[in-house]
Amino acid sequence: MTDVPPDPAPDPTPQDEAPRCSAKGCRDAAVWALRWNNPKIHTPERRKIWLACDAHREHLSVFLDRRGFLRDVVPLAELDGPA
C-alpha cells in the first residue's frame, strides 16, 4: 500500500467486519465516511475512503483537508445504501 498518507489513519477496516473508525488507536464504530483523493497519485474520479466515529470525524477531515485531499464527508449509512 503506497497510496495512503502517513498517520493518523491506517488502512481501512476489511469490509467483512463491523466498520470501525480509521483513526489511530480508535476502536469505535464508524458512522462517517470521508471520501478523499490524492491528485498526485490517483485519477480524479478515484475515491479513497476513511471511516470515522463521531469524535474523529473532524480530526480526520482536517488532516485530509490540509493536504487538499478531502472531497466529501457522508454518513456511513448513506455510503452503504443501495447503489
Ligand SMILES: [Zn+2]
Ligand atoms: Zn474514532
